[in-house]
Amino acid sequence: MMAEAVLEGLDPDQRAVAEAVRGPVCVLAGAGTGKTRAITHRIAYAALSGVVAPQRVLAVTFTTRAAGELRARLRQLGVPGVQARTFHAAALRQLTYFWPRVIGGEPPKIIESKIGLVADAARACRLSLGRTELRDVASEIEWSKVTQRRPEDYAAAIATSGRRPPADIVDVARVYAMYEQLRRERNLLDFEGMLELTAAVLTEHREVAGQVREQYRHFVVDEFQDVNPLQKLLLDTWLGDRDDLCVVGDPNQTIYSFTGASASHLLDFTRDHPGATVVELVRDYRSTPQVVRLANGVIGQAKGGHPLHLVAQRPDGPEPVFTQYDDEVAEADDTARRARKLIDEGVPAREIAILYRINAQSEAYEAALAAAGVPYVLRGAERFFERPEVREAVVRLRGAARAGADAETDGTGLILTVRHVLSGAGFSDRPPEGAGAARARWESLAALAQLAEDMAADDPRAGLPEFVAELEERAAAQHAPPLEGVTLASLHAAKGLEWDAVFLAGLTDGMLPIVYAETPAQLEEERRLLYVGITRARVHLGLSWSLSRSPGDSRRRRPSRFLDGLTGGAATPAPPRAERTRRRAAKGPQPCRVCGRPLTAAVERKLGRCEDCPSELNEDLLVALKEWRAKVSEEQRIPAYVVFTDATLQAIAEHAPGSLEELARIPGVGKVKLDRYGETVLGLCGA
Template sequence: MQAEAVLAGLDPEQRAVAEATRGPVCVLAGAGTGKTRAITHRIAYATLTGVVTPQRVLAVTFTTRAAGELRSRLRALGAPGVQARTFHAAALRQLSYFWPKVVGGDPPKIIESKIGLVRDAARECGIRESDPSKLRDIASEIEWAKVTQHRPEDYMDAASRAGRRPSTDVVEVARVYAEYDRLRRERNLLDFEGMLELTVAILHDEPQVLRQVRDQYRFFVVDEFQDVNPLQKMLLDTWLGDRDDLCVVGDPNQTIYSFTGATSSYLLDFTKEHEAAKVVRLVRDYRSTPQVVRLANEVIGRARGDAAKRHKLELVAQREDGPDPVFSEYGDDVSEVADIAQRCRKLIEEGVPAREIAILFRINAQSARIEEALSGAGVPYVLRGAERFFERPEVREAVVRLRGAARAGGDAELDGLGLIQTVRHVLMGAGLTDAPPEGAGAARSRWESLAALGQLAEDMAVDNPSAGLADFVAELEERAAAQHAPTLEGVTLASLHATKGLEWDAVFVMGLTDGMVPIKYAETPEQVEEERRLLYVGVTRARAHLHLSWALSRDPGGDRYRQPSRFLDGLTSKTGTPVPARVDRAASRRTRRSGPQPCRVCGRPLTAAIEQKLGRCEDCPAELNEEVLLALKDWRARTAEERREPAFVIFTDSTLQAIAERAPSSLDELARIPGVGRVKLDRFGSDVLSLLGGR
């Protein structure tokens, strides 16, 4: 690829980033403005113009997924030799390489989780803590202390100055911290923070090692610079030395990890440290519709504090108009999740892929009810962060099968079939079928994993038509090493903190009440403002459809003591000056008028999604004509085969059971059954009524 070709298609600001190949560069990049595109094209342009060789470049980011994405894009741009890693991966690579030469003996074992060692340390201190959340809290405090360079003896003073309020008394945290460090040294263990510290120590203590590292890496790019902590900054400064070929990229509006020790001050004060730095602002939002961008600007535009005013980034939408954001108020959590599940079902019926829908919440404990509601509505979902994709048994089995087929010359053995057909043939041996199993259990999860591998093969074949099975296996192994999982076919459930760098066509942000967003633990003005930025991150994940909601009580019939999040003040007609958005109160009005739907047999309020669909308690007797249900299932199977769609897309089992029980005699009656919807009514209503009428 020619150097000028790399610049083609960049907007003026992105091009300015790409052409700034020497000296310090600070890129203030708003959400959806193409920062990854800008920095990868900058690296490629620098290598193609001879400014630097790919092997001399170190691109640092914060997640293995982001690092994998950088490497993939750089390969496509003609810079395959660039090292793109997380801080920890880069440090571990250097430590592993130099340890035998400068220290000798067995290197310390890296521990991925502090919990086990924290538990042992607590016991040694006479603290028998069995609550996992308390242990996690202590581990978080130790991590914060280490990244901010505070030792056990000064932890209490530092925590007090920082306004930290751990659930465990700071005196006990300090005692456990000291014992944790003692046990770690005694057992020759190293945590992630210690790994960075040890790398810095070796570089400072061994001049020949430092010279070798600085000779290796001369051109640095650091993404998400607003999330750098003091320990990471110390390592970066050690790598850099007195040189200035450093490009940092970040968005002060997306600073959401201060509680871990990260600080945006390094980004905001970059020009103070590097007076000759070139500053480029990326504000053209290519991700979201003008309606979503307008709301995002309104949310962050109310931010308080000097830093927010000095470094304000107001996004400018580049896409065509889309639907207005919707604000929904519900009487209780059950009503909220049930309606969200139905809205997801409707979007899928209208053609939005399930993988392009996300439901976001503040804390992981909020996921249980939405999982139940989605299962009841027949909507597949993926819980982000629950399990690493490449560690799933079915994925490991599939990779072994694919690797074996590649070694045996799988492409040739399958009579010259293309990559897609070859991979699909192998995956069928692992259990992949043309249509997914019904429901949302383990069988469906296994199918989704295998289908994701098949989709990855299709993507690779499009990008590289000459790719073979060996190339695909190599791609899988690189992704596994970087934990760069493919996209699964299901609605994504994720905490707001877990969504950085991600985007979807449709986003639901649920549970927006005071005490949740902002979280009740946010007491200082700085902590409250970070919660505002967290909401901003959630809003800016949406490309087109955006739904923000809250419930006034936890359970049906409970006291309505909750208030909408203060961050929504002025954003809806309920709370002040409206923006182009609408408040959907239909569900709330229904709840206030009649409460939860009653069981048609015993009259008890129905709270579970499956019960609401059936119109009765699961254990209440029902008049069910088994012949009708079998006839409906036979019709669904024929229709699914004709339309070449999964059976559950036509109607789920629970919807068919509800139809068989209720025996609707008109389209209006059929439409009242949850899970039918307007689209399905138009497509299948007449067929269903005709079938029922013939019985």
């Protein structure tokens, strides 16, 4: 790929970033403005034009998933040699390499979690701490270490920071001191210690610093608003007296101050680097104008900061819907109903998310979605690539690739090959009934099958070896494919993600802002958290709150103060409770229209009868529908079941609908398919 070709398709601001090939450069990138596209094209343009050597570039991110995405995009742009790592991964790599030379002896063992060591430290201090208290104290120790506070400094740091300690200040300081003592005695190293020790090695050993700085001459740091003091120390150590640095971030998405992160490093960049090039990215390609307008309204009320006013680039969409409920049960029930409606209209379940302030809020939505028959995925649960069925599937796919089991020609061949291999692991076109282990296993395999379809759509020439390589890259980066279910996640966990439809739930004062946000800085961070939630939505956005916790409680709550003046005066009234009760009752077993027996199997519910009951099937119509489906499948290069499943075609052939309204009542015919195929199907029925 030629250097100039890399610049094609970039908007003027993204192009300005790409062409600023030498640092210092500061990119202020609003939500949905294509920051990853801008910085990857900047690296590619600099490398392909000969300004930098790819192997001399270190791109630093905050998650292995983001690092994997950077590497993948750079490979597509013809620059595969760039190192993209998290701060911790880069530090560990350097520390491991130089350890025998500058320190020697047995290297320390890296601890993944502090909880166990904190528990031992608490016992040594004769303190009894529960699981939640241990977790909170571990977080407090982490904050102290990233902000460079020692145990003896902890009490003074709390007094000046306005931070609320999870336990008695003296007790936390004692546990912190004992934690450090036990860690040294057991030759253990936590993540913060890893960064600190790497910086110390570079500072104290000039020859090591020279070797690292010779290797990495150009730096790119993503999400710079989330850098904490310890990470900034390591970055400065890597740089030395050079300034070939490009930082990218959005001050409006600073939501991790409680971990020690500070947007000051981003906002003060030009003070630290006079003469730096500053580019603002404000063209929002993710969200509709209606969503962008609300996001601007929320962040526009912020006190201080550096608000980036987003400019929507997408066509108009529906207005955000504000809904007030009597209680949390009603809110969860109706949110599940609205998610079900979107799915019926053709929005994939994996493109819908319900976001809340704290994880404890998920329980009501899990129950409501299960009652509504809507599959869901809890973000932050077990790692996808560590699931037994996924490990087995990857082994099978790897073996098939080595055996040359790949199809010959196009993307359809890849899809069929992957589905065939997965069938050996238990995958089928029809999901199992219920929501137990069998369903979870099927959904994992279905996510792999969907990933193959996505890859084939992006590159019809891709084969099984390329697919296996993609899986291995994703596994290393813990970049899981989207599972087929509505995502349930906290607002913090949702950062960096996006969906077609987002429901922001529980937006009451005391929850957002959270009750313990008291200082002006803490309240503004809560506002930014709402802004992050809003900007996750591409098209559909719902915002809701309830006036009480449980049915019958007094209605004392009020909507979040961050919504003042933005709801258009009044919220959409929720459906009456009686109506919701009837709707839920209707979710019981559907009776067979022939014998009246309750229908439990999905295919039977779709047909409206038991499979062995007499049917009024029009055989000629079914044949015509299948021939039409095969033609569409071939023309669009998609599996036949993606057009309509066999069960849906059989239901159409039995009912022979005469209008779009009648066709829409058949399960499996959502709005998207009705718009795309409805008239043709009706024509076949009429013939």
